[in-house]
Amino acid sequence: MxxxxxxxxxxxxxxxxxxxxxDCKGECCNYGVYTDFKEYNRIISLKEEIINLMDESQSKNIKEWFEEPQKDEDFDSGIAVGTEIINDKCTFLDKNGLCVLQRLAIQKGLHKWSFKPIYCILFPLTIYxxxxxxxxxxxxxxxxxxxxxxxxxxxxxxxxxxxxxxxxxxxxxxxxxxxxxxxxxxxxx
Ligand code: SF4
Ligand code: SF4
Incomplete structure (x- = not known):
């Protein structure tokens, strides 16, 4: 069909x-996520504000935030960049189980998902x-x-x-x- x-x-x-x-507390964020190269660039452009929201369980060294970019046709730009796992959770997850990208958007009065990678928003659905x-x-x-x-x-x-x-x-x-x-x-x- x-x-x-x-x-x-x-x-x-x-x-x-x-x-x-x-009904759990966000275990889905423990493995990180693949961002589109455009999302990656937007996150990097917000680095100072993101760092300001991070706590001691997170790395404030932006070189530790992402894996090497790789080709992937399921991403708009054709390039995917994975987030690193730090302290057994996505680099952007704080110690309270909240995503700092979402916290930053809310703090700036934007839609809560403005800076969040689309694959995080869609999970438990995905585009394959x-x-x-x-x-x-x-x-x-x-x-x-x-x-x-x-x-x-x-x-x-x-x-x-x-x-x-x-x-x-x-x-x-x-x-x-x-x-x-x-x-x-x-x-x-
Ligand atoms: S989608 Fe995430 S928060 Fe919801 S049950 Fe699954 S792991 Fe837990
Ligand atoms: S970017 Fe945010 S929502 Fe996505 S996996 Fe990391 S902490 Fe979770």
Whole structure:
């Protein structure tokens, strides 16, 4: 079956039926993330403000923040740059389990995700081979993620705010239409 697309990104139908609940304290940030080269540059341009928000569990040496850039076609610029792990957590996670990139955006009165890498925003969803899908590899390696299914929500319902942010209102409405078609075709509604 050919997958439907929104804004050029194919949609894995599983996102509308897979059950997911999130009830831990951010274990997903313990492995770091791959940023797009453009996101990396924006983070570096904010280094002084980011350093001001960091605590003793983090490195204030920007040379320790990122891995070497590598080619990756799943990123807009074609280049991915991984964040380093420091004290068993992403270099940007503070000792209270908060992302300093998000804290900085809030402090500056911007949208909370203005400086956050898109793959952090989308998790537990991800873009793989130009398809919006479930990041089951990362979910599976985490000890707490989705292990206690405390409600009966789908991963799509769980990630609505993130998907609205990512696709914009017009794209999100297209996604809703695709969801309705798929659920009708599957006899779910
Ligand atoms: S950049 Fe922020 S949200 Fe993303 S993994 Fe690091 S601490 Fe978590
Ligand atoms: S997405 Fe998973 S690992 Fe991250 S906070 Fe939620 S349950 Fe925890």
């Amino acid at each position: 050919e997958l439907k697309s929104v804004k050029g990104i194919k949609i894995d139908p599983k996102i509308f039926t897979f059950k997911f609940s999130c 081979e130009n398809t919006l899908t479930i990041d089951d590899e990362h979910i599976d390696r985490l000890s707490t993620c989705n292990k206690n299914n405390i409600n009966n929500r789908t991963i799509f319902e769980h990630c609505k705010e993130e998907l609205l942010y990512f696709f914009g209102e017009d794209g999100f409405n297209e996604l809703l239409k695709i969801k309705d078609e798929i659920l009708v075709n599957n006899g779910v509604v």
